[in-house]
Amino acid sequence: MENTIKVTIIDRKGITHELEAPTDMNMNVMEICKAYELPVEGTCGGMALCASCQMYLESASQLPEQSDAELGMLDAAFHVKGNSRLACQIQLTNEINGIVLRLAP
Numbered sequence: 495m496e497n498t499i500k501v502t503i504i505d506r507k508g509i510t511h512e513l514e515a516p517t518d519m520n521m522n523v524m525e526i527c528k529a530y531e532l533p534v535e536g537t538c539g540g541m542a543l544c545a546s547c548q549m550y551l552e553s554a555s556q557l558p559e560q561s562d563a564e565l566g567m568l569d570a571a572f573h574v575k576g577n578s579r580l581a582c583q584i585q586l587t588n589e590i591n592g593i594v595l596r597l598a599p
Contacts, residue, residue: 499591503532504552506597515586523549523595524581534597540582545571547581553594557584573598 497518503511515526524547527534535546542563548571551557557579560568564583568574578598584590 499586499588499593501526501586501590502553502592502594503527503530503549504594504596505532506599517586517588519586521586522582523547523584523586523593526586527581532597534581536582538582542567542580542583545580548573548578548598549581549595550575550598551577551579551593552596553592555590555593557590571598 497516498514499517501513501515501523503513505511511530511532513526513530522540524534524536524540528536537546538544545567561583564580567580568578
């Protein structure tokens with residue numbers, strides 16, 4: 495399907511969810527997870543102010559460099575790893591087709 499990519503999310507129970515995500519609606523990974531009713535809080539509404547949508551990048555997908563706001567939130571978050579990202583800061587684009595992310599605890 496045109497303007498649609500595949501995003502794989504591994505939830506906290508280890509269950510894999512394959513999501514179809516639109517690239518033409520200016521959405522991010524947090525928003526698509528919420529649309530599929532996965533347990534992603536996104537308390538701040540996607541402003542990189544809470545880290546409640548932290549995920550671990552499990553694939554070799556190339557993501558844009560982290561902003562200072564994202565890095566600052568991850569500095570204050572729990573369970574941070576070298577592959578931690580905020581889902582609200584990952585835009586749904588053709589470049590991330592096939593990305594695999596795991597929900598942080």
